[in-house]
Amino acid sequence: MGLTISDVANSAGVSTATVSRYLNQPHLVSPDRQERIAKTIAELNYVPNNMAKALTTNQTTTIGVIVPDINNVYYPPIVRGIEDYLTECGFVSFLCNTDQNLSREKRYITTLRSQQVAGMIFVGSRPSNPSLSDHLAELRRSLPVLMVNDDMLDGKVSSIGSQEAGGIYQAIKYLHSLGHRNIAFISSSVPLNTYIQKERGFCHAMEHLGLGPAGQWIFRDAKEYEAGGFSAMKKIMELSKAPSAVVAATDQMAVGAVHALLEHGYRMPRDYSVVGYSNSCISSTTYPGITTIDQHGYELGKQAAQMLVQIIHGAEDDLSAHYLDTKLVIRKSSGFCMTGE
Amino acid sequence: MGLTISDVANSAGVSTATVSRYLNQPHLVSPDRQERIAKTIAELNYVPNNMAKALTTNQTTTIGVIVPDINNVYYPPIVRGIEDYLTECGFVSFLCNTDQNLSREKRYITTLRSQQVAGMIFVGSRPSNPSLSDHLAELRRSLPVLMVNDDMLDGKVSSIGSQEAGGIYQAIKYLHSLGHRNIAFISSSVPLNTYIQKERGFCHAMEHLGLGPAGQWIFRDAKEYEAGGFSAMKKIMELSKAPSAVVAATDQMAVGAVHALLEHGYRMPRDYSVVGYSNSCISSTTYPGITTIDQHGYELGKQAAQMLVQIIHGAEDDLSAHYLDTKLVIRKSSGFCMTGE
DNA sequence: TATTGAAATGTAATCGCTTACATTTGCTAT
DNA sequence: ATAGCAAATGTAAGCGATTACATTTCAATA
Numbered sequence: 119m120g121l122t123i124s125d126v127a128n129s130a131g132v133s134t135a136t137v138s139r140y141l142n143q144p145h146l147v148s149p150d151r152q153e154r155i156a157k158t159i160a161e162l163n164y165v166p167n168n169m170a171k172a173l174t175t176n177q178t179t180t181i182g183v184i185v186p187d188i189n190n191v192y193y194p195p196i197v198r199g200i201e202d203y204l205t206e207c208g209f210v211s212f213l214c215n216t217d218q219n220l221s222r223e224k225r226y227i228t229t230l231r232s233q234q235v236a237g238m239i240f241v242g243s244r245p246s247n248p249s250l251s252d253h254l255a256e257l258r259r260s261l262p263v264l265m266v267n268d269d270m271l272d273g274k275v276s277s278i279g280s281q282e283a284g285g286i287y288q289a290i291k292y293l294h295s296l297g298h299r300n301i302a303f304i305s306s307s308v309p310l311n312t313y314i315q316k317e318r319g320f321c322h323a324m325e326h327l328g329l330g331p332a333g334q335w336i337f338r339d340a341k342e343y344e345a346g347g348f349s350a351m352k353k354i355m356e357l358s359k360a361p362s363a364v365v366a367a368t369d370q371m372a373v374g375a376v377h378a379l380l381e382h383g384y385r386m387p388r389d390y391s392v393v394g395y396s397n398s399c400i401s402s403t404t405y406p407g408i409t410t411i412d413q414h415g416y417e418l419g420k421q422a423a424q425m426l427v428q429i430i431h432g433a434e435d436d437l438s439a440h441y442l443d444t445k446l447v448i449r450k451s452s453g454f455c456m457t458g459e
Numbered sequence: 460m461g462l463t464i465s466d467v468a469n470s471a472g473v474s475t476a477t478v479s480r481y482l483n484q485p486h487l488v489s490p491d492r493q494e495r496i497a498k499t500i501a502e503l504n505y506v507p508n509n510m511a512k513a514l515t516t517n518q519t520t521t522i523g524v525i526v527p528d529i530n531n532v533y534y535p536p537i538v539r540g541i542e543d544y545l546t547e548c549g550f551v552s553f554l555c556n557t558d559q560n561l562s563r564e565k566r567y568i569t570t571l572r573s574q575q576v577a578g579m580i581f582v583g584s585r586p587s588n589p590s591l592s593d594h595l596a597e598l599r600r601s602l603p604v605l606m607v608n609d610d611m612l613d614g615k616v617s618s619i620g621s622q623e624a625g626g627i628y629q630a631i632k633y634l635h636s637l638g639h640r641n642i643a644f645i646s647s648s649v650p651l652n653t654y655i656q657k658e659r660g661f662c663h664a665m666e667h668l669g670l671g672p673a674g675q676w677i678f679r680d681a682k683e684y685e686a687g688g689f690s691a692m693k694k695i696m697e698l699s700k701a702p703s704a705v706v707a708a709t710d711q712m713a714v715g716a717v718h719a720l721l722e723h724g725y726r727m728p729r730d731y732s733v734v735g736y737s738n739s740c741i742s743s744t745t746y747p748g749i750t751t752i753d754q755h756g757y758e759l760g761k762q763a764a765q766m767l768v769q770i771i772h773g774a775e776d777d778l779s780a781h782y783l784d785t786k787l788v789i790r791k792s793s794g795f796c797m798t799g800e
Numbered sequence: 801t802a803t804t805g806a807a808a809t810g811t812a813a814t815c816g817c818t819t820a821c822a823t824t825t826g827c828t829a830t
Numbered sequence: 831a832t833a834g835c836a837a838a839t840g841t842a843a844g845c846g847a848t849t850a851c852a853t854t855t856c857a858a859t860a
Binding site for chain 1: 506509510514521524528532539542551553555556569570718
């Protein structure tokens with residue numbers, strides 16, 4: 119505890135500079151001293167003080183990871199992907215939960231800046247009002263920043279995400295191929311870019327397939343998650359012209375919808391087909407398993423970390439936006455349309 | 460970017476010492492200078508360099524949080540609880556995933572030590588071979604350390620956990636009250652303390668209730684999680700003397716068991732009652748919802764962080780082990796025993 | 801008015817490390 | 831033998847903060 123580089127230097131009978139070189143550029147140290155220093159370090163159980171190193175070199179190997187809520191099934195795979203890649207590269211990550219609360223986010227940014235983080239990754243869709251993200255564009259001017267699952271600051275902050283609109287399109291096309299024609303979309307009125315994107319994908323798909331106008335089929339609830347899906351589904355069931363299939367903007371909403379259906383005695387996929395989004399763990403643990411659009415969260419996180427590290431190493435053509443393809447995962451909540459028309 | 464305290468001092472026409480005092484002990488600075496310094500800091504958007512502070516004061520406000528896998532539904536609530544409390548106290552947390560891999564854990568410990576963390580929290584049950592945790596007892600000698608959900612180093616490292624044996628006892632008592640007499644327990648042969656504890660709770664309960672000997676009713680699978688529960692349940696269904704209820708050591712195993720039952724056409728709670736452990740998100744999103752033992756993960760995390768902060772501030776009667784009470788959460792997977800005997 | 805002491809401020813050493821620059825060592829080429 | 835050079839090592843300044851100690855300020859008291 120509290121050993122310093124000069125303790126090691128003294129013990130090994132060399133100068134601090136030599137120890138430091140051994141630690142950072144071993145090839146500059148003669149083999150015999152390398153051995154002596156190595157032995158001393160092991161004996162003393164010396165661990166370099168990274169604070170001092172950071173202070174001299176003016177750079178750290180810490181990254182801030184800002185996430186709405188690690189408790190939301192959506193994020194753990196992404197965070198895990200980020201962490202795994204960063205660890206591989208010798209970085210450590212600070213985890214911060216904002217609950218989508220702007221002032222919490224700003225407070226964290228200040229804290230992370232004072233920690234001299236080498237960069238920050240913002241995970242999750244952002245408010246659709248772009249000015250609520252101005253501070254990120256500003257931040258980007260002095261620090262490597264990357265956004266995951268939101269590209270709305272295009273041209274200002276690099277990002278990576280999944281093809282959300284495309285994923286929903288995929289879902290609709292799949293349902294269409296099963297014979298479904300009346301397809302509802304469960305979204306939320308919470309003003310986040312992700313809902314806008316997915317609704318857009320829904321509208322495009324419906325219109326391309328000649329199932330439009332799509333607007334009438336979009337149901338937005340003020341709540342997100344299960345509760346939102348549940349009450350949106352209740353409204354849908356009351357419609358005189360009921361759809362045979364429902365796509366939800368998130369797996370959680372899909373779960374809520376499924377519960378509403380089960381509660382009414384409906385069965386899937388006989389009476390309704392339900393499709394979610396993200397292939398989070400809950401879509402496979404529910405009964406029936408929910409068909410969903412896999413957004414490859416873990417991979418998303420890994421690539422995000424990779425991009426950030428590239429930016430940090432200055433080896434990037436700067437601003438870019440990458441998109442991962444989504445993949446349809448078929449489970450038991452969806453099937454052929456049984457509504458004879 | 461890169462502003463220092465002397466930039467602020469110059470700008471404000473005071474010495475660095477005064478600025479530093481303003482930042483740390485404002486009452487030592489006259490009101491007029493406070494105002495001037497505040498204004499300068501705001502104008503310049505100065506953020507103190509915590510590396511430098513850490514170096515001089517020889518203490519940081521960072522905590523290492525070591526978790527097996529943030530992607531496992533068991534941990535996010537705990538981590539979130541930890542993070543929330545730490546944030547409240549002005550700390551930041553490093554998140555580290557070990558996958559129960561000892562060398563990963565040790566590597567992280569070294570990294571965290573070099574980051575001069577003020578303390579570490581180890582989340583999750585540890586291997587039942589106590590010598591695999593010797594390094595934690597050792598670590599504790601030079602650093603505040605706390606364990607969550609494992610108390611096997613009693614007397615060496617403080618800990619907080621849930622009453623695992625008691626929780627299982629609660630579950631058995633509940634099933635007994637519903638008329639169940641033949642109750643199986645799904646555990647894992649992975650050598651973790653948590654399984655040992657829970658099996659112990661199971662045996663106690665069964666014997667106290669006169670349902671023993673309990674050993675014959677314990678089914679251990681080599682796998683954990685859904686897969687383990689699934690195959691354990693398959694074996695249970697093959698028994699000539701089938702139980703009417705099953706308790707699983709984790710919610711994931713319970714989910715696996717439920718799937719196995721559904722696959723065989725059994726219905727819950729008519730044919731089988733199933734109970735899980737931890738009240739993780741999946742126990743409420745499955746169908747039917749799974750009766751489970753709530754271990755209050757979020758609260759556990761909060762109190763863990765609180766204990767660690769106390770240890771850091773030296774305000775603790777040192778080594779202690781706290782246990783949160785568990786709570787039975789009844790859902791649709793359990794009910795009266797329907798097996799006429 | 802001179803003295804005193806508390807309050808406010810400043811000066812400068814220090815934390816542990818890196819690194820530019822200086823020095824030493826040990827060859828090679830003349 | 832010796833200049834010349836590369837490799838290995840050492841010396842010491844500096845990173846941005848804190849803080850012990852020194853100094854200044856100024857109001858209260860004699």
